[in-house]
Amino acid sequence: MPATDDVQKAQRFREAALPYLDDVYTLARYLLRDASDAEDAVQECYLRALKHFDSYRGPAMKPWLFAILRNVCNAEYARRAHRPSAIEDTPGAAEQTPLWQESEVSPETEVLRSRDAGAIRKLIDALAEPFKETFVLREINNLSYREIAEAVGVPVGTVMSRLARARAMLRAAWTAEEEQAK
């Protein structure tokens, strides 16, 4: 039988961490693009989080859980050896390209048509890392720049430039698809 301390800790952990289950699962779905891999990753994330819960000093639970989930997902990517590591913290060539070239479609004439969630999720799924995770953390998980910086382990300035890139790429893909649909 577990010691009372463990039970109490588990109860505190449950109250602090379980309300974010959907947030963590959402990030896992976007990072891994597979429902059952995402479930495994989220479960592993919660197990690790419980293990390290004693050393958790805040400030916010959500970025902390996301940071753990990223580590789990990185391990998953390493396991899928045939795929390149999805989350790469060294700035790649893509990151150094100027932003300018992204929005070639003249923006003033473009009004994005509303699309169903499935189509938008596909467009987001197709974004390259590390831009996708930055985008998802901001736009879908509602983290502040500072929280993203904390979860990802990069300076706020990097978060800002990655987000700008991610949005530029997303809009370019979106408008390109609409062009095709015409």
Next chain:
Amino acid sequence: MTCDEARILLHALLDNELDAGHAREVEAHIASCSDCTAEFAAQREMQRVLADTNLRYTAPASLRARIETSLPQAQHQQPTRRSVLRGFAMGSAVSALAASGVVAVVLRQDDQQRILSEVVSAHLRSLQAGHLTDVVSTDQHTVKPWFNGKLDVAPPVIDLTAQGFTLVGGRLDYIDARAIGAVVYKRRQHVINLFVSQTSSTEHRPPKTQTMQGFNCRRWGDRGLNFWAVSDIGADELAEFVDKLEAAMKANVEG
């Protein structure tokens, strides 16, 4: 400011991440540059469409259950010989279980009674001069972001002025040994404090009114949040407030 810089900073402007000085600079550049104006408008439009679309995933119930069972649980006491005998003495093992159920219910209510008294105390404290609000605004778009980063869960902030309950601001408070958000409304000259804390239970618990020290407190739970609305207005007016708030929150979610 160059366009290259503006192309990055306009996102921080969209996300409300810039301080007033930088925000003005970026706005000034955007206003003076037609390319950046167009880019800003296009990005704002995309953000609006994205915000209107539900892009989140919901964790399957089976996953929640898997995680729950992997956490150390308070195990059910193995019945000892003696307790089994006692069970028989009371008539049956079933009645023994029923009895322990009563104990659990009594304890839980005690806990809730304690939290209720803390909530009422917090309401009383807030009525003392200068304690009502940390952020004063009738604009939900000012109050809501103010909570971000201060709490694990920002409370929903909904303007109900049109429904007769004026949003006056927000405050951090301390209930049950945890920092929680309080959203402050006024009905005529009466203050309504809406306390919001997170909970591990995501089930909907219908509102219930209790009275303590002459204050009405209406408590309910929804989507992983616990709510307590406290005020000295009548129970029927408080119920009206909660109904309108719940309706507005539902509309926001389904939006």
